[in-house]
Every structure is written in C-alpha cells, then in structure tokens.
Amino acid sequence: MIKRLIKLRFYFIMALSVLVAALIFNFCFSKTEGFLLFNQYHPNWLDSFFKYATNLGDGLISILAAIILLSLRKKKKAMTVTLAYIYSGLLIQLAKRIFHMPRPKFFFEQTLFQYSHFVEGVRMHDQNSFPSGHTASAFALATVLVLVFKKKKISFFCLFMAILIGYSRIYLAQHFLIDVIVGALAGIGCALISYHQVYDLKLFRSAKVNERYKKLKIASRANAI
Template sequence: MHMRDIKYRKLIFILLIILIAAVLLSSVFYRYDSNMVIYINSYRNPTMDWLFLTITNIAGTITYVVATLALLISFIKRLKPIKIQLRAIALAAALSGLLATALKHVIHRVRPQDVYLTIHDLGPGGGWSFPSGHSCDAFVLAAILSLVYPKKRLIIPVYCWAIAVGFSRMYLGVHYPSDILGGVLIGSSMALLAYYICTYKRPKTT
C-alpha cells in the first residue's frame, strides 16, 4: 500500500475519533458544564453585552463571506496551488456548516436558557444547542487558514477571534461549554478533511 494512502486512512480514523468525541461531549459530559454557563452568564454588564453580541453576530458572516470570496477568486486565479488553497477554504466552511446542522437535528439538545431560569438569554440562539454553529464557523476558518497559510501572522489574531466567538456564546447564555468544544472539534476536523481532500494527489500507477 502506498504511504500516502496509509496517511489518509490514518486521517479518516482520526476524524472518526474526533466526531465520536464530539458526540460524547453532547451526551455524557454536558451534565457537568451547566454550572459554568450559569456562572459566566451571571457576570453581565452593558458594555460586555454589546461587545459579545457584536462578536457573535458577525461570526458566521465573516466565515461565509471569506469562503464565498475564496471560491469566486479560485475561478479567476490561474496558478493551481492558489486555486487549491482557496477551494480548501470554501470546502471547509461548507463541510462544517453541513455537519453542524445535521448533528443539531440528530442530537436535539435543548439550549441552556430553555432549561435554567437563572440564565438571562441575550441571544441570538434559536434551534438546538449542540454543536455551537458559531463556534464551528469560527474555528473552521481559523483552522483552514492555519493549514493553508501556516506562516502568516494572521493566524494568532484569527484564533483569538475564534476563542472570543466561543466564549460569547456562553456569555450570552445560549450554549454550554461542551457545545463550544464540540464546535471546536467539528470545525477543526472539517478544516483538516477539506485540506486533505483538496491537496490529495493520487499516486501514479506504474
């Protein structure tokens, strides 16, 4: 068996482990993190409310605008390596969004503000709770950019932004910490999958 095929089989195995871990977060460990979201949500103030609402509201927009632009520009660029990089960004966002939506409708986890009366729902947060779609969006973008442009100074600020998005979801009272961790795992794993799909080169047969 070719070494590259072995490498991709290992990748598939790792991705399966990550997805299993994400599901375990939604079913086994979530009972332990309700106190954390209640605690974080209790320390609200008008300035922080505005800040985290802004961070939350632009998260998905940033990711899908970047992904859409990357896809469109990929049809203009002539250099193949650049095309591959741009299409990997678009594919990663699409895979993450689809998987997050599918898991929400399979797992049916109720949001914390609908369970605990002490949580002040600052929104937005409709539908099911696991995984955090906003966290998926933020971390898939951070992860795919770190894979496509590993030496760029942009990576640290993008990851700081992604962490802020995840924290904002707990601060606003619409997600558990395990929802956020699930989003991190799913977004990052889909970025990895998209990157390898786009860069995979089938070995030449002799």
C-alpha cells in the same frame, strides 16, 4: 499534511490545550454551574460587544472569505475554505437533528432555574443547542487560514478570534460549554479534511490542469522509452 501540522504546531497545540482544559472543566461542573461560572460578569459594553462579535461565526463570513480569495485568484485557498464550511455545516446540522438538545433558556425553564440575564436584541432559541454551529464555522475558517497561508504569526490571532466567538455563544446564552467544545472539534476536523483533499489528494483540480498533467505524464513515459 504531517509536515504542515508540525510546522504550525503552535496553533494546534494551543487549540488542543484550550479544548482539553475546557473539557476537564465541563466534567467538573453541571451544565447550570458551568454556565453560571462563564456568565458572572455582564457589563453593558460587553453585552454590546458580544452581540455583534458573535456574528463573525456566521457562515456568511466563510462565504465572504472564499469570495475574496477567489477574487485574488487564490482558487485552492477559496476551495478549501468553502469545503470546510460545507462539511462543518452539514456535520453540525446532522448532529443537531440527532441529539435535539435544549438551548440554555429552554433548559432553565424546564429545570425551573431562574436566569434572567439575556442580552437585549438577541433572538433566543429553544432547541438544537448541541453542537454550536457558529463555533464550528469559526474554527473551520481559522484552521483553514492558518493551514493555507503557512504563517505562524497569524496563528494566535486566528485562534483567539475562534475562541472569542465560541465564548460569545455561552455569554449570549445560546449554548452550553459542551456545545462549543464539540463545535470547535468539528470545525478543526472538517478544516483538516478539506485541506487534505485540496492540497494533498488534489481531488479538485480543474479540467485543464488534469489534462495538462496527463500530457506531461505521457510525455515523460515516451522520453523514458
């Protein structure tokens, strides 16, 4: 795991740098101020773009990725994607139920702040803002893909797409910045745990592989005797 992280350090250093910068920004401004700074520019073409781009953070994308990998006989990769999606989903839903934070629209209504730019056709929610599930799913998938394919050249693209999806949640007034930051951290963390289980601990070997491994182990012991 450590060797893999070092080899792919560009992705993790960049991700950490962006999240630390976002966290510093978050502490420098109030929820409302930070939200408004991220939502100053709203042309129609961006409204349409983020309205659809945000769906890339839906859990169905992770499921689709796992199915594609499975069809290509990339079982370990498919398993890692699936576990990362399950772990991040469970963690996010648990956090939402514990904190039960208001979404931007409901928060502004409570504070009597007038914010009117809601993208047409996007369903607005009132509760369970913290943390962002779409962001967690996006970062979990991006991190897994970078880890399992070992390709430095896809690191930037995967990170860019994850950040884009995270920003889309703020742009569409579905989440605040802190929701996105924690969602990203949760996604990366769950991806690392999933990769460690599948590739390092090898907890999900098939029965045939385990049986073959045991036979080889017994044979090696017999030869040693």
